Amino acid sequence: MDRLTEMEAFATVVDQGGFTDAARKMGISKSAVSKHVSSLEARLGARLLNRTTRRVSPTEIGLAYYDRALRVLNDAGEADALVSSMQSDPSGLLRISVATDFGVNHLSPILGSFLDEFPDITVNMVLNNRYVELISEGFDMAIRIGELEDSTLRARKLTETTKRMIASPAYFQKYGRPQKIDELNEHKLLHYSSQAGNAVWKLTAPSGEKRQVRTAGGLSVNDGQSLLNAAISGLGIAYLPSFLYAQAMADGLIEDAMPDLPVEMQGIYAVYPPGRFTQPKVRAFIDFLVHQFAEKGPVDW
Template structure:
């Protein structure tokens, strides 16, 4: 029976590629993970992993065992999902991944009421502007913004994601208001490092599609840091309205180039493809779908 309990540990080590990352995913120490793998190898009488200072790799026996172990773990998880689906009260740990700014501004405020309504659920939320592997990171649900790659994940649209070009009144008073995208070359354009649209800003206007590569003295991987720079009058930036909507509504920022449309995206809840959706995931997804508007989200009310 000890070998069965080591299967999730072994699968996590192989999928993560290291003992340390597997320990973070499983919530145990690195030494505990190493010990479980050693015990499994001793029980089976074979070496499953080649260990070097730089990386781990499967032995021939490890490759063969991993296929069976992963299938066994999948079946066990599906069994748990099937049972969870029948539970009257959702329970268990729910792992959520969300972009930093959207998660802090629009997901985190929902958590207290959600947990009061579902006290037997424990939420483990990781906010990160980098796109993480939903399955490899063992997340139950993730928030994604932008164009979705083809995958086996289940996507539920939550809301549109509109973007605007904006700057503060103080910046525009000092440097002037651009009327066309081409005039942005003479402005300080701030830039989001993880922008999925590539290095160009694209505009669809009266004369068709126009694009330029923004130039400026500030590039950062966090949208809220860009918002602070905008409010301080540092430059012009392309920003999602779920961040700058309130500042535009109260006049702290000004939306620019109204005749030019920026590419539109959407905000999605992503779930791993599975036969049964556990109750803890289903009620959290219902919470998101109830809170957000697929047509006009509350941050665009202005």
């Protein structure tokens, strides 16, 4: 006889407290339930149930087996549900966390195409510049830029962006162009104010040495587009990713402040909670993003 069916019959008898109610629950005859349980006991060489004229209860061994059997039956049910869900069309609410700069400039313009392709999915995109806890805060996935801190999450790389110091030609004409990292202390520096540590720029010198430059003072803004606008208007030097400044540089509105420095590269990732399988709606969106960003970055945006 099938082992799972024997387990199910036994577990149902324990749950229902007898063979009659178990048979009704399983939709089979009482004698069939009894045969499944007897076959299980014979195969295991142990009595799992105490049978009296009034009631049926598990033996000590039967109770221990019942606990394990429930796990097996639950796993089997989840496996069946997994196959069904992976074959079903992606649907449901998809909650996404993404940094404001990237979300506004590069996700918002393409969401319409995604929703047209997957009409059964609804999207709730939350724009913020803080690190969110995906599971505890109820997010299905997030877009993260730079080094991934949480190694327990699953991640798929979408593309890359460079990060450079930029300013307007008018700024360089008025204040000159820094030739060394140390000279940045003499310039007007613009920085993010949304997170701790953003008042420090981490740079790599031509020698490969890692350097840190404090940027306190001048102008601080909690929005990358505003920093770019400030740089374009000549207020100072900003340290920004190429997905923000690429078009402005192509239009000649800004220039690289120190082109001789090694290019800083940052990965752009889709991250999502760990698990044995990926929800169809999450998998669909990540595949969509991979296709959309296949020819984007690290400089060409």
